[in-house]
Amino acid sequence: MPGLSPLRAFASLVAAAVLGGAVAVGAAALLGGFSSDTTIVTQTAASSSHQPVAAGGNMTIGDIYRRAAPGVVQITSTIRGAPSSFSGQFRSPPQQALGSGFVLDKAGHIVTNYHVVQGADAIKVSFSNQDTVTAKVVGNDPSTDLSVLRVQTPANALTPLPLGNSDRVEVGDEVVAIGNPFGLARTATAGIISAVQRNITSPNEFTIDHVLQTDAPINHGNSGGPLLDSGGQVIGVNTQIETGDSTGGTGNVGIGFAVPSNTVKNVAAQLLRTGKVDHAYLGILGQAITPDLAQTYKLPVGSGVLVAKVTRGSGAARAGLKAGHTQVVVAGETYVLGGDIIVALNRTRVSTIDQLRDAVAAHQSGDKVKLVIFRDAKRTSVRVTLGRQPTSPQG
Known part of the structure; x- marks a missing residue:
């Protein structure tokens, strides 16, 4: 991976983010x-x-x-x-x-x-x-x-x-x-x-x-x-x-x-x-809808967050949020369609991953929130009890 530092380097850019999830910028170190x-x-x-x-x-x-x-x-x-593996x-x-x-x-x-x-x-x-x-x-x-x-x-x-x-x-x-x-x-x-x-x-x-x-x-x-x-x-x-370097420079x-x-x-x-920080956690992997995607696949809304994956045991899973199952490619980007589309949290409209993360971060674990979603092209809502962010996106 280019430009990684020997002092705990970071991952390269990924397309989707777990809500409290992970997006890195380039070969950051x-x-x-x-x-x-x-x-x-x-x-x-x-x-x-x-x-x-x-x-x-x-x-x-x-x-x-x-x-x-x-x-x-x-x-x-x-x-x-660390102790020696031979004698200790x-x-x-x-x-x-x-x-x-x-x-x-x-x-x-x-x-x-x-x-x-x-x-x-x-x-x-x-x-x-x-x-x-x-x-x-x-x-x-x-x-x-x-x-x-x-x-x-x-x-x-x-x-x-x-x-x-x-x-x-x-x-x-x-x-x-x-x-x-x-x-x-x-x-x-x-x-x-x-x-x-x-x-x-x-x-x-x-x-x-x-x-x-x-x-x-x-x-x-x-x-x-x-x-x-x-x-x-x-x-x-x-x-x-x-670092911008593929040779390991830092x-x-x-x-x-x-x-x-x-x-x-x-x-x-x-x-x-x-002595600790309580981060609220929704528990989905999401992707923002683009105009090209909405037009190409005739989505019911022109903006919102696609639910690509639901983390097992999370508030989203317990509330019954549905993940997509059909992969498509638009303008070189892969999206997962067929799941719920989140358009608002309580009264806050969301059209990007950042906006949804901000809306979740404004709450504490245990808070109950209303997600406005589109499911099977119909507008509806679900109640979600936010969980506590796990130690890593993988749980």
């Missing part, structure tokens, strides 16, 4: 994770000032860096070596992974990517004054690739970074990424927002929606670091890069992806409250 040959580079301390980061206004790259860098941390995760007395060398993170509040909470700390036996957090402390995991959410850690550090030594509103981000907005690429502490790079509303695949293969795309150079070690707007607010958490090609700050707000709040 995580920006951190465990490797047997991690290089540690000696750090150079950034400014030791711990003044709060001011929000609003247009600042220079230097202004943003001086204010935000003290709130950016380097994270070193360690996995103990000897262990393989421990593995280390480098990543980034940023201070969320004065209580010592740190936001980073889940894949940076996944499976770690020990986690160390290094600050701009070169203090290094042990961190504990408050909670993980593999489905959004986010984790919240906590360190025991005096409040006056912490510089929280404010979370902005990622829904207001537009293509062309100037941004700054601060992180620790290849262990080079608190490196700043700048660029613009290249696109919004991207989808990427999480470590457990579900889809992360509303992702920001940037051309600010980010590389391995930037994972978990902040993407900041011109007002110094965090609008995203740098998570993946597109370098930056000007396409990076950041989990949006509004997702971070929601996930962090749940992790701080309960």
Whole structure:
């Protein structure tokens, strides 16, 4: 598969998505994770000032860096070596992974990517004054690739970074990424927002929606670091890069992806409250109807989501949703016809996979919702009790 990183690479683009399912973008690669040959580079301390980061206004790259860098941390995760298969007395060398993170509040909470700390036996957090402390995991959410850690550090030594509103981000907005690429502490790079509303695949293969795309150079070690707007607010958490390489290369090609700050707000709040995130789950594999498809096969509606597969044991299955059974090809894309067509969830019209995922995500597991569907060319509705998202799309 082209361009895959040795540090937990991601799958290539697929046509359909499980609702809470998985769509990847190109040869995307995580920006951190465990490797047997991690290089540690000696750090150079950034400014030791711990003044709060001011929000609003247009600042220079230097202004943003001086204010935000003290709130950016380097994270070193360690996995103990496995016992020898022969005697059990000897262990393989421990593995280390480098990543980034940023201070969320004065209580010592740190936001980073889940894949940076996944499976770690020990986690160390290094600050701009070169203090290094042990961190504990408050909670993980593999489905959004986010984790919240906590360190025991005096409040006056912490510089929280404010979370902005990622829904207001537009293509062309100037941004700054601060992180620790290849262990080079608190490196700043700048660029613009290249696109919004991207989808990427999480470590457990579900889809992360509303992702920001940037051309600010980010590389391995930037994972978990902040993407900041011109007002110094965090609008995203740098998570993946597109390698665009069929030879196994992992370098930056000007396409990076950041989990949006509004997702971070929601996930962090749940992790701080309960240590976990409850994602509602419908349990279908769906495909959006295109005009060509609707016209060619005289579908009863011009837009909606085809039910291509129903996950066994899911809310959709218990409600009796019917999957398609006839494969057709239109404009080079394969669709499955003959099943239900979803056109609305409660009062929210849906014509794309993203819209249906958003409608489901607005609820909690256990909620009862009404799906408006077309079945055998007739409009009807079914009541569905949403389930809890499983550990992976395969259950």
